[in-house]
Amino acid sequence: MYQGRVHRVAEDGNAAIDGADRLVGHVRVLCDRFRALTGIQRPGRHRVNRPGRLPRWPLWLAGLLAGCGGEMSILDTAGSAARQQFWVWWAMLAVAVAVSLGVYALWFYTFCRREPASRTPREERRIMLRWVLGGGVALPVVSIVALLVFAAPTGRGMLPFPEGEAERIEVIGHQWWWEVRYPGEGEEREVVTANRLVMPAGEPVDFHLTSDDVIHAFWIPRLGGKRDMVPGRDSIVRLEADSPGVFGAQCAEYCGAQHTHMLLHVEALERDAFDAWLAERRSSPELQPGFDQAREAFGEHCAACHTVAGFPDELVVDDLEHDIRGPDLSDVGSRPSLGAGVLPMEEGAIAYWLQHHQTLKPGNRMPPHHHIDTETLHEIGAWLETLEP
Known part of the structure; x- marks a missing residue:
């Protein structure tokens, strides 16, 4: 009985192998017939249907070379x-x-x-x-x-060795915006701005980097360097711009849902222009007359999270329990963009941002303003647009 089962299993296995061979043979025959049929019906079809077809390799080459330039290209060096x-x-x-x-x-x-x-x-x-x-x-x-x-x-x-003096600029990463500080010497007032970095050209600059929440990464591709910004840790990178210009910068470490919308506008100025830019912001600010209702609304709804230099303390209403820290708005009217590169700065842009910021940049920490009427938001936006040195 045992030998009979062995013979039967062997016969079944041989039959299965023969069946597979026949199937493969049929497939090969069908493929050969299909090739012959298509060859008879459409000989040289690519020549007849597409005469004078241009090669595609120039397009591929042009696309490849396009990555060698631009404000975010490491191959277009400026430092x-x-x-x-x-x-x-x-x-x-x-x-x-x-x-x-x-x-x-x-x-x-x-x-x-x-x-x-x-x-x-x-x-x-x-x-x-x-x-x-x-x-x-x-x-x-x-x-x-x-x-x-x-x-x-x-x-x-890129290390800050004590070889000559270097300008000091502090950069703090937040979700999802940049805080930039220029420390003052002696009794000089510290300058604080957001999402805009202005540096002197033709000399080294020491960037002191840290983070307020999660790990970010400071990266100006055309100037070099890519340094992590770790909460509670201060790291330093030394960079230099050869000549005045405008450069793009980007957070290079995934830091949350709006990581790609964390852009930094970088400008390199001649030393005299840089000193004048700082002096304008170090001087005692004076708020323009008018906009009384806008300032009162700002003090009630916005001043708990945002700072404006020279803003009257008696107008600040800070009775909310929160830990939200928003960008300093002292010179917001002179900045090139809003929301770390989301909107270009133009007339009416701030009011539009206040109304639709959770749609333009979902998840940002500024709460919606549904409880504030549209007219008040437009008044606040119009006043903030006047905040320039």
């Missing part, structure tokens, strides 16, 4: 640190391409070579150890050491 990183990037790319080509060449060689002569187990072991030690140990070690030697000066150039 010494960025240039050093530029050459490190090209060196890493060259090594990666060389290693990839070598691997592809060996891969093709294994398919194209003839059958090697028989080897003894000892010879096989020697060849295996040669590849393991050479390709798996020696090559990575040599590559990493060479990269460290080549890139170490780049990292050192």
Whole structure:
């Protein structure tokens, strides 16, 4: 009985294999017929239907080269640190391409070579150890050491060594906006702004970085550097702009739902223009006459979270229990954008932001203003637009 079952299982297995072979054979026949049929009916179809078709590689090349410029491109350098990183990037790319080509060449060689002569187990072991030690140990070690030697000066150039004086600018990351502070010396008033960074050109600047909530990352691609901003920890990076200009900056560490809407507008000015920009904001602010109702509404609904230099303390109504800290609005009328790059600053933009900020930037910590009538919001916006040095 046992032998009968074995023979029956073997016959069933052979039948299944034969059936699979027949199925594969039918599929091959159908594919061959289909190829022959399409070849007879449409010979050279791409030539007949699309005469003079232009090649697509110029479009691909143009798209590739488009990434070499722009305010967020590391290849369009505008500072010494960025240039050093530029050459490190090209060196890493060259090594990666060389290693990839070598691997592809060996891969093709294994398919194209003839059958090697028989080897003894000892010879096989020697060849295996040669590849393991050479390709798996020696090559990575040599590559990493060479990269460290080549890139170490780049990292050192971004450290705030006491070689000459450097301007100090403090940058604090929030969800999802930037706070920028310019400390005063002696009795000078500290300048505080938001989502706009102005720096002197042609000289080093030490950026003191930290975060108020989660981990952010400070990154000005054209000037170099990408430094994490960790809550409770102060880190410093030294950057320099070669000449005056406007640069884009972006939070480079995912920090929540509105991470992509955390842009920083960076301007590099000549030293005289930078000193004049600071002096305007250090001077004692004077609020323009009028807008009394707007100021009262601001003190009641906004002053608990936002600060305006020179705003009367008696108008501030702060009887709410909260821990929300909003941007300083002392010079909001002179800023290029609202909401860290969400809206361009233009007439009526602040009122529009106050009405629709949770739609424009969902999840931001400013509560909705449904309890405030539209006319009052427009009055507040019109007054805030006048806040310029």
